Amino acid sequence: MGNDCLLAIAGISKRFSGVKALDNVSFEVEKGEVRALIGENGAGKSTLIKILSGIHTADSGTIFFDNTKVDLKTPRDAQDLGIATVHQELNLVPSLTVSENVYMGRLPHKSGVIDYKQLHAETERVFQKLGVKIEPTAVVRTLGVAKRQFVEIAKALSQGAKLVIMDEPTSSLSAGEAENLFSVIKTLQSSGITFIYISHKLEELFKIADSVTVLRDGEFVATRDITDCTMDNLVELMVGREITTLFPKVKVELGEPVLHVDNLNRVGEFENISFTLNQGEILGVSGLVGAGRTELARCLYGISKPDSGHIYVNGQECIIHKPLDAVNQGICLVPEDRKLQGLVLKMSVQHNVSLATLSRLKKLLGLIDSKKETDAVNGAVSKLQIKTPSIKQLVGNLSGGNQQKVVLAKEVLANPKVLILDEPTRGVDVGAKAEIHRLIGAFVQKGGAVLMISSELPEILGMSDRILVMSKGRIVQEFGADEATQEKILSCAL
Ligand SMILES: Nc1ncnc2c1ncn2[C@@H]1O[C@H](COP(=O)(O)OP(=O)(O)OP(=O)(O)O)[C@@H](O)[C@H]1O
Ligand SMILES: [Mg+2]
Structure with missing residues (x-):
């Protein structure tokens, strides 16, 4: 493990009653890099990041964070270490405001009551850092998916995260919103934050990732620099075979x-x-x-x-x-x-x-x-x-x-x-x-x-x-x- 290593995963395995989700997975992520994590549906990506965020416990294996062996028993453990996760299914409380979600469990108090003025001001500051405009007092239910995504990121940032993990963040975003997200990631990366980025949209990895790790059937396949990869390479690493026709258009006579x-x-x-x-x-x-x-x-x-x-x-x-x-x-x-x-x-x-x-x-x-x-x-x-x-x-x-x-x-x-x-x-x-x-x-x-x-x-x-x-x-x-x-x-x- 070099000095630049932020996260080292060593021999992680996880089974769910009868299903092998992860089998002896090992790889390292360096400080300040954007690492893509890819693989077919069911390859084990979400399971791995749920282990990294303290939601699941691995059956075996070790995790090192900042050169220290860590024990991630609860989401709180991960959060305290500086690991923040934006999950595939977002986890905000729709009926609460943006600020309340960002500072959930850590609301500032003054003489025993919540200090809303400070809360909104702090939240405002986080969004300024992100370069996105969202009203701290808006109720989350009224926001679209893209904005909810940014609220999750703001939450991560406000917790002082060193590692931000994103599970398919662009799956519900338009092209413009995705570009916006990429520029936020680039900004945060230049301030030293490390990312693990899961996506099925392979094209976008060439815009955003420095390197890519591939899982297949719960096993580690490879880690590559993105500059050494083509789209076909990635598909082949993921699937283990070539995919010939992605859009098999059949010719059909139109009827009534x-x-x-x-x-x-x-x-x-x-x-x-x-x-x-x-x-x-x-x-x-x-x-x-x-x-x-x-x-x-x-x-x-x-x-x-x-x-x-x-x-x-x-x-x-x-x-x-x-x-x-x-x-x-x-x-x-x-x-x-x-x-x-x-x-x-x-x-x-x-x-x-x-x-x-x-x-x-x-x-x-x-x-x-x-x-x-x-x-x-x-x-x-x-x-x-x-x-x-x-x-x-x-x-x-x-x-x-x-x-x-x-x-x-x-x-x-x-x-x-x-x-x-x-x-x-x-x-x-x-x-x-x-x-x-x-x-x-x-x-x-x-x-x-x-x-x-x-x-x-x-x-x-x-x-x-x-x-x-x-x-x-x-x-x-x-x-x-x-x-x-x-x-x-x-x-x-x-
Ligand atoms: N709570 C659970 N109980 C039983 N099986 C589970 C559970 N969570 C995940 N699995 C199984 O573990 C395997 C890995 O699932 P995981 O969600 O990690 O895949 P993934 O790589 O994130 O896929 P996708 O791209 O579809 O999101 C799958 O076979 C899944 O059915
Ligand atoms: Mg998943």
Whole structure:
């Protein structure tokens, strides 16, 4: 261990009942570097950082921090040493203010009461250091994901963190917000703070990381300087094989119009939305975060009601006031926020997947055909390569990317006419992404229709037959697959 070594992980192993999450992992991180940590879904990244932040205890192995052997039994231990973590699923209290979250558990007091003046002033100072504008008195619930991310970073900074660990921080950020985050990281790095940065967006590692460590199936594979790597190298290290086609676009004859939306409006969210979606078609919806895409999806699925406008399925007007109405019309949604809307974390993979399909699998007497159910779920699990010891595992115990695959499996098995996908491959590794794209392809080949919202331009361009661009709640442009380019889409979206 050299003098420049801030963190040394030596022989760390961790099992969860029957699952080997980490197997004898060792590597070092130097002071002041930005180290990327990558690997497929379920490779063990989050488990490792949960050990480093005192949430899980390793079964064996040693951790050295600042050349001292440390024992991280609780999150408090990690925090006291100067290890701060921004988790994959953010941990703020939505009903409290920004300041209260930043100084949670350490609120300044004066004569026995909380000194709000000092609290807000301190918080203000931290944000100044970060170079971002957020009101200390704002309630966290009212903030978007990007700002919540910065609140977490502010919290880390205010604790005097030497090591900041970020688990997929850009998965819900727009390109501009991500750039903003990168410049904050660069600023903090130049003041000597060290980062461990987990991401599935390999392109961004070339902008932000100095070096990269790869895990595969819980084992250490390699650490490389980023300047010695190409994208293909990284993929090969992660997956152990080459990935040929990331966007396997299948050619499908378009059929009858299945969904027709006519002049749909919802005040403050979107205006004059009209489009037609045909059988066999993938209609991409592009735009910046906040363009109204998710709001439109929620409305088509009956989570919110339109103020005016009409929705037709197979030529028949339908009134959709709640998700059950949408499902009865054959419209399903894979939501953006899987934790809030897509999954029951405390239920098994099997029950989550079959929730959407129960009615199809019911026998005459109203009993569930459990053999059919098990077969269907097992089929989906293996097709999507969902990493789980069995379909009895609780969904909450799966890695983030594997949870995403469960949400998708659930809706596809229900075999709807129209599948609305809101960021379908968020947090999903490159290999699984290709799998999901193949599954979407197979779905339209069988006559399904897909409305696909995605912030990833390569995904939009690679998968869509047609592309709608939304900006400020309106459709501002429509492109055919052959005429669209990244530049054209971006310039419309702005
Ligand atoms: N609490 C738990 N109980 C049981 N198994 C778990 C638990 N936490 C993680 N695992 C398992 O450990 C393995 C590693 O999961 P981990 O969350 O570390 O993966 P990851 O690399 O972060 O993946 P992703 O990119 O999908 O977020 C997975 O097989 C996961 O299902
Ligand atoms: Mg993870």
